[in-house]
Amino acid sequence: MGLYRRKDSSIWWMSFVVNGKQYQKPTGTSDKKLAENILAKVTTRIVEDKWFEKDLSKEITLKEMIERYDREYTEMKDYYQKARDKTIFKHLYAFFGENVTLEEVNARVGSYQKWREKQVSKKGKSPDSGTIRKELSLLRRMFNVARKQWKWRIMNPVSDIELPKDSKERVRYLDMDEFKRLFVKLDAAEEPWLKPIVIVAIGTGLRQGNLINLLKTEVRLKDKMIVIDSEKMKNDDYFGNPLANVAFETLKDFIENDVTDCPYVFNDNGTKLYDRKVQRAFVRVIRTAEIQDFRFHDLRHCFGSYLRQNGVDLATIAALMNHKDQRMTQRYAHLNVESLRRPIRKLDSALLRFYDVKSQK
Template identity: 35%
Template sequence: MFKRSGVWWACIRHNGRKVQRSLETSDRKLAKAIESKVRTELVEGVYFNKPIGRDRTFPQLVVKFMREHAPKVSDSQQRSYATSSKHLLKFFGEIDLLSISPKMISRYKVLRREVGLKPATINREMAMLSKAFNLAIREWEWLEINPVSRVSKEKEDNERDRWLTVDEEVCLLENSSEWLRDIILFNLHTGLRQDELLSLTWDRVDVFRKTILIKDTKNGKPRTIPLNKTALDILESKARVISIRSKIVFHSKCGTKIDKHNLRRALVIAKEKAGIEDFTFHGLRHTFATRLAHSGVDLYKISKLLGHKDIKTTQRYAHHCPDSLRDGVDILEADYNLTTVGRKAAISGEGNCHKSLGNKVRPEGFEPSTH
């Protein structure tokens, strides 16, 4: 036996075959007992014939996943896992892993759709389930096949092209309470996700460098966001009335973290007063990115500011920046014209190149070729 990451592993050779597996315990005495059982099954010839996954249940999979994998991801992702696992456990119950089929998983998806869940939410639950099965295959050696891999994803349509015009922004701010106005304005100039904004604490604010550090991100990778004057002014005004009861930048009157449902409710009231339709809190982030694209900021920078893991996610803003794309090709024309190129080619005597340009290049430009 040997230890790996605090857990005992067995490494046994029998009749020329090697068995190496986790004993799933840090207790040496228990590990020895499990190893002895494995050796007995090898001698009796039943170890390799035993159906893998039959002695493991779905609750065991979820518990192990939440205990070993969940702590490695962001707090928001952990909360998402906890919510998903609650619904998954309710549906699959005490079933053994080998009995979970693609058909059963598809049935779960149908039931989730029937209660009104959005495709993106269902896909998140499927992603967690698939991750758990993959770990059970690759690291825990509980299974050989991931049943989720044979189930199609839900088609998502989350790309709302809805952003605020300047007039709508003014109207929305005029109809918002002071605390909501600060949040709206700050997000229009930083593009934070809702959870990122509501979780922002003062120790992540660097006024001297004019940046904020976002630790709890969707993709698990921290990112630093530069602050413009508008965002800084909001922070400075809030810094003058910092609550001794809270380290949170945008907090409630009680000094606690603002509940996202209360934020959503306040935004609904404000936008109804302003006469703005089909707009959500996420639209503030979308407005931030769209305005950057309109101003000619390249997609790579927008991707970094938004914290997108894959720049493909940022491609949705490409059609907002045609001028910056034109700049990209116009730069090739700087100090360049075909007449000059033709003369340089003739002087350098580049044979075939000179001949091919010779009958086409004129001071007036291109003429049709005769062949």
């Protein structure tokens, strides 16, 4: 038994053995005297045979879990992701209540989907299955963070339920005419950073948040690559992709001509861009180009769609888009019709030969 400090932590940890099993637990304090008192209490409980790992789900409330996740994770997200999380928190509170324990959440989570399907917004609409899936996915993520990062001894009840399928698999991309109209307006845009960020979005498939937070050090001009650490990516996977020439030349030009000391690739005279500023500028250009139903995120769909239309296989597209689940990539499957025509022509030839044989009999 004893106390120690980890290199990456300022708090004291305690090590002890119960029934032949060794445990390392945080004391939760950087005060050594207090840590010694905590270890002494644990030692007493072990001697009295009263120590056991306690299931915290009966004590911790949903509000405690959400508030901690909000502080440590949601507040670090971009404007739109943050707004989405906070809206989901409100729906979770509306169904479960703020002060329910996690044990009660476990008992009731299976009814959440049916309850949400009956809710009607101010616009008179009910949430679709994709929206409900996102809400339950965030709840599942919070439980996983609590278990794996905070070391709470709880179960994850969302892991045991089947999430609703996403009914809206949107694939909106620019056709040739829209593409030309957009870039005519981008050339005339007052923001010098807008056209480059759109070019790189289409050329890499990166999300808006990743582009805004893209560091100059993450662009390896020598290797013609972008390399981003996993913690900055939506699905927690490392991103390391080669650059198409158009995206590479755009990044190279933008970085080499930036005379500021701003660490971010896309900046406004040395000031970091923020989500709403990019969105407002992009929406203005889309409107002046008279393009309907097109969002910044659809630039990512342009990337996937153009790859597929040019014969790239789905597995490669999944890798380039950093999709953990290749079902996400299936939305682009229908876009390469020409590659399917060749085997159909072969079938035609085979059938014609078959019919010729039949007719000769």
